Amino acid sequence: STAAAALEEPIKPPVSVEYTQLLINGQFVDAASGKTFPTLDPRTGEVIAHVAEGDAEDINRAVAAARKAFDEGPWPKMTAYERQRILLRFADLVEKHNDEIAALETWDNGKPYEQAAKIEVPMFVRLIRYYAGWADKIHGMTVPADGPHHVQTLHEPIGVAGQIIPWNFPLLMYAWKVGPALACGNTIVLKTAEQTPLSALYVTKLLHEAGLPSGALNVVSGFGPTAGAALCSHMDVDKLAFTGSTETGKVILELSAKSNLKPVTLELGGKSPFIVCEDADVDNAVELAHFALFFNQGQCCCAGSRTYVHERVYDEFVEKATARALKRSVGDPFRQEIEQGPQVDSEQFQKILRYIRAGVDGGATLETGGDRLGEKGYYIKPTVFSNVQDDMLIATDEIFGPVQSILKYRDLDEVIRRANSSRYGLAAGVFTQSLDTANTVMRALRVGTVWINCFDTFDAAIPFGGYKMSGQGREKGEYSLKNYLQVKAVVTPLKNP
Ligand code: ADP
Numbered sequence: 001s002t003a004a005a006a007l008e009e010p011i012k013p014p015v016s017v018e019y020t021q022l023l024i025n026g027q028f029v030d031a032a033s034g035k036t037f038p039t040l041d042p043r044t045g046e047v048i049a050h051v052a053e054g055d056a057e058d059i060n061r062a063v064a065a066a067r068k069a070f071d072e073g074p075w076p077k078m079t080a081y082e083r084q085r086i087l088l089r090f091a092d093l094v095e096k097h098n099d100e101i102a103a104l105e106t107w108d109n110g111k112p113y114e115q116a117a118k119i120e121v122p123m124f125v126r127l128i129r130y131y132a133g134w135a136d137k138i139h140g141m142t143v144p145a146d147g148p149h150h151v152q153t154l155h156e157p158i159g160v161a162g163q164i165i166p167w168n169f170p171l172l173m174y175a176w177k178v179g180p181a182l183a184c185g186n187t188i189v190l191k192t193a194e195q196t197p198l199s200a201l202y203v204t205k206l207l208h209e210a211g212l213p214s215g216a217l218n219v220v221s222g223f224g225p226t227a228g229a230a231l232c233s234h235m236d237v238d239k240l241a242f243t244g245s246t247e248t249g250k251v252i253l254e255l256s257a258k259s260n261l262k263p264v265t266l267e268l269g270g271k272s273p274f275i276v277c278e279d280a281d282v283d284n285a286v287e288l289a290h291f292a293l294f295f296n297q298g299q300c301c302c303a304g305s306r307t308y309v310h311e312r313v314y315d316e317f318v319e320k321a322t323a324r325a326l327k328r329s330v331g332d333p334f335r336q337e338i339e340q341g342p343q344v345d346s347e348q349f350q351k352i353l354r355y356i357r358a359g360v361d362g363g364a365t366l367e368t369g370g371d372r373l374g375e376k377g378y379y380i381k382p383t384v385f386s387n388v389q390d391d392m393l394i395a396t397d398e399i400f401g402p403v404q405s406i407l408k409y410r411d412l413d414e415v416i417r418r419a420n421s422s423r424y425g426l427a428a429g430v431f432t433q434s435l436d437t438a439n440t441v442m443r444a445l446r447v448g449t450v451w452i453n454c455f456d457t458f459d460a461a462i463p464f465g466g467y468k469m470s471g472q473g474r475e476k477g478e479y480s481l482k483n484y485l486q487v488k489a490v491v492t493p494l495k496n497p
Helices: 002-007 056-071 080-096 098-109 113-135 170-183 198-209 224-233 246-259 282-298 314-327 346-361 412-420 435-444 478-484
Strands: 022-024 027-029 036-041 046-052 149-157 160-164 187-191 217-220 239-243 264-267 273-276 306-310 365-368 383-386 403-409 427-431 449-452 485-493
Touching: 022 056, 022 198, 036 098, 046 198, 056 160, 056 187, 056 217, 056 224, 080 098, 080 113, 080 170, 080 198, 098 113, 098 170, 098 198, 113 170, 160 170, 160 224, 170 187, 170 198, 170 239, 170 478, 187 224, 198 217, 224 246, 239 246, 239 478, 246 264, 273 282, 273 412, 282 306, 282 314, 282 403, 282 427, 306 314, 306 412, 314 365, 314 383, 314 403, 346 365, 346 403, 403 412, 412 435, 427 435, 435 449, 478 485
Parallel strands: 160 187, 160 239, 187 217, 239 264, 273 306, 273 427, 306 403, 383 403, 427 449
Antiparallel strands: 022 027, 022 217, 036 046, 149 485, 365 383
16 A cells, blocks of 8 residues: 555645745845756656756855845844844744645655644744744853953854755754854854755745845855855855764865864764663554654654664564554655655665665665665655664664664663764664663763653754764754854953053
């Protein structure tokens, strides 16, 4: 039945594409070169729209607009309350257009419409309201001095922020980055991912309707090595934030260092362990591990992609995890009750199929899936491997697809050591009924987030980021503000000599 669903004629998306140009200085404009690139429907590989292709010259224009908007205002010079009200109005407008925005996101990315409409757009709204709430609560300190001095700190916006986002959660990544930067009074040049340029243009139009002054947020669609690299290398960009692969993160950091040493925050890849302890309720653990891996077609940086299961419950777990994957409904993401749509593009699709072949060749047991679904588009059958060993490619590399790898372990010390023996350190899940076990594992893991008996809980106030090669810095929550603030110490003698 899942195969049949994928093969049906694609449903006509309930939205049309209105904005395809770059958004610079409050205006929709063509690329300086006049070039465009097609953005594709992952259900079919067909063109949705041709989008203006920004490159270095457009980045220069956008940075100039952001610079002027920062240096001359009004955005950083407005009262915090005025900025807050604009962000709140923006959230209201996005909420009003929830369904169109969700439809654009699904069309461009392939994620289930129900997920976009019921989880992601509402979460976007929640994040923007959260950051709006911070706008008028950012302030410095009065600091005790040894001498007869009055010392205070000012928390000032850092300037022009360059932000580069990926395609897996185009809207949420926008909110994670744009929210804190604007709340702190910065101006921005945002480079969207070439696979998914559409939703950011739509919401940024709404942000201007909400009262954002021209130049405060500029959106440039385009490719990484051209537009993205130009943003990283720009001498007039004061801060850079990136979410994407670890490989590209290294390039970003290097370009930033070689140009003007702009500070960089990086949110990169992961290979997150999901540890099922011997006391776990197996049915719940199976369901949660399934969600941890397969959510968003497996295209999550924090996907629970190493499922470690205690030997005492291992056989039962493998059998049930396989049955659950077989039941997963895959098909047109605009259909109701679809759990999994297509992968985002042909490159990702091919890469995942290569990893599946590597799993088979490496000697893991393919329990189910292992192949594309249908003939058209980028659908992949939910895939489960058991008997996975730590040194296999499918256990070390980020696959970014619907491929679950199950590994067996014997005792807690062993699984902690194995979970930590990764170059990544983004997140982990622990499934146990014992508070002692949860506490022991939670403290021992070198990762930025530990979910205990839950996974992918992403409130606006919870900080997120990686240890090791999963990144630098934290996004969301109060921690994210410091990425976008400079601290100025001001010293005044208590009494002039
Ligand atoms: P993926 O491999 O999943 O597409 P990337 O890390 O390559 O992940 O892409 C994430 C974002 O980084 C996208 O917006 C992409 O255009 C951008 N990007 C890719 N390469 C570069 C680069 N050399 N310089 C700057 N940005 C880049």
